[in-house]
Amino acid sequence: MEGMLGQVPSWMEDLAEPASEHSWGLFRDLNLGEDTELxxxxxxxxxxxxxxxxxxxxxxxxxxxxxxxxxxxxxxxxxxxxxxxxxxxxxxxxxxxxxxxxxxxxxxxxxxxxxxxxxxxxxx
Missing domain, CATH: 1.20.1290.10 (AhpD-like)
Known part of the structure; x- marks a missing residue:
């Protein structure tokens, strides 16, 4: 996360631990990913x-x-x-x-x- 964004945003730190990795993966792959249709x-x-x-x-x-x-x-x-x-x-x-x-x-x-x-x- 820090490598892509230059930091770990505080709002990502507010995610409950069981969801944090999953949530980052969704955000990263859908919003920032280059291997998507859009x-x-x-x-x-x-x-x-x-x-x-x-x-x-x-x-x-x-x-x-x-x-x-x-x-x-x-x-x-x-x-x-x-x-x-x-x-x-x-x-x-x-x-x-x-x-x-x-x-x-x-x-x-x-x-x-x-x-x-x-x-x-x-x-x-």
């Missing part, structure tokens, strides 16, 4: 969006700084936060109105099919 830039933007959605000032600060290290612009940060807010907003609408999940999935599948057809190259 780039560090993509992971940082996701982190910023999730942090904003859950209203965590610690995570917002960490993932914003992580994103800046990856070259993310202020405009991209704002867009990530707005996308998270959009998702949270519509989730509230769907849950609050008890929208039928099976019907929602069917409509979404129809939308995806329609868009896929629209994007298909035209036959000559």
């Amino acid at each position: 780039s560090g830039r993509e992971k940082a933007l996701i982190g910023v969006g999730v942090a904003a959605a859950i209203n965590c000032p610690y995570c917002i600060y960490f993932h914003t700084e992580e994103a800046r290290l990856s070259g993310v612009t202020d405009e991209e940060l704002r867009e990530a936060v707005n996308l998270a807010a959009d998702t949270k907003y519509f989730s509230t609408v769907l849950h609050g109105n008890e929208t039928d999940l099976d019907g929602f999935k069917a409509e979404t599948d129809e939308i995806v099919e329609y868009i896929t057809k629209q994007q298909a190259p035209a036959d000559d």
Whole structure:
């Protein structure tokens, strides 16, 4: 941990002993690992969006700084936060109105099919 971060952050020291190694491994491999499907830039933007959605000032600060290290612009940060807010907003609408999940999935599948057809190259 110290080799990657230059220190052992105090918040990592607050983890209960049975979870400390496991928690560091998850953090290291998912957030800092290079052998993942997502780039560090993509992971940082996701982190910023999730942090904003859950209203965590610690995570917002960490993932914003992580994103800046990856070259993310202020405009991209704002867009990530707005996308998270959009998702949270519509989730509230769907849950609050008890929208039928099976019907929602069917409509979404129809939308995806329609868009896929629209994007298909035209036959000559």
